[in-house]
Amino acid sequence: MIRAIITDIEGTLSGVSFTREVLLPHAVKHLPEFVRTHRTVPEVKRLLADIRAYAGGSLDDEALMQRMVAWMSADQKITPLKALQGLIWEEGYRRGDFKGHVYPDAVACLRAWHDRGITLHVFSSGSVRAQEDFLAHSEAGDLRPLFSGNFDTRIGGKTHIAAYKLITERIGCAPGEALFLCDDTRELDAAAAAGLRTTLVQRQGAAASGSHPVVTDFHQIRLEP
Numbered sequence: 001m002i003r004a005i006i007t008d009i010e011g012t013l014s015g016v017s018f019t020r021e022v023l024l025p026h027a028v029k030h031l032p033e034f035v036r037t038h039r040t041v042p043e044v045k046r047l048l049a050d051i052r053a054y055a056g057g058s059l060d061d062e063a064l065m066q067r068m069v070a071w072m073s074a075d076q077k078i079t080p081l082k083a084l085q086g087l088i089w090e091e092g093y094r095r096g097d098f099k100g101h102v103y104p105d106a107v108a109c110l111r112a113w114h115d116r117g118i119t120l121h122v123f124s125s126g127s128v129r130a131q132e133d134f135l136a137h138s139e140a141g142d143l144r145p146l147f148s149g150n151f152d153t154r155i156g157g158k159t160h161i162a163a164y165k166l167i168t169e170r171i172g173c174a175p176g177e178a179l180f181l182c183d184d185t186r187e188l189d190a191a192a193a194a195g196l197r198t199t200l201v202q203r204q205g206a207a208a209s210g211s212h213p214v215v216t217d218f219h220q221i222r223l224e225p
């Protein structure tokens, strides 16, 4: 029996184009000004130091800025970079520059599963803070009350089996009682290896499936074995 559902965001609950065409360009555009005005804020200072270390440690400020822009433009999922993006997006959501895109079928099913007593969780490369802002400012309103927990790559990489074991431990269910919904087969493979049930969400209806059940819409998701 499924007691917990864990969902990815980009490509699953939300369109890839929202990240690529709205969020990432926003972060790239506002990065220089954000760094200039926040570089002494302890959290930002620590994230910049972590990103510089990830880049090899030797880049000067200008080179680091160029590297961050290149990584963001390529949607690189680097944990401290994702955390920095989350801080930049927070201001964008607050100003009303955009709302989080969510597929209506996903919202309807999440509400129904929540009403049935299934707990809902997010596991995304976006930082927990970015996830919460996305849910709070979604096109369908504030979705945070539906969710019992959020996880980002600080718990482990999304292709790492250990991350899924830790998540189910934190949720307090057996791996086999959790269903992971995602658009990335490598992430689903890791979840399945950890013992979770899995479903591949292919919003574009593409062909590749492998060993995971495939849906194009949340209404097609089966919770029964």
Ligand SMILES: CSCCC(=O)C(=O)COP(=O)(O)O
Pocket: 008, 009, 010, 011, 019, 023, 077, 082, 123, 124, 125, 126, 127, 130, 131, 134, 158
């Ligand atoms: C709310 S996070 C915005 C999307 C994002 O930046 C991201 O990296 C999502 O990746 P996912 O793991 O959800 O595919």
Ligand SMILES: [Mg+2]
Pocket: 008, 009, 010, 011, 012, 182, 183, 184
């Ligand atoms: Mg995804």
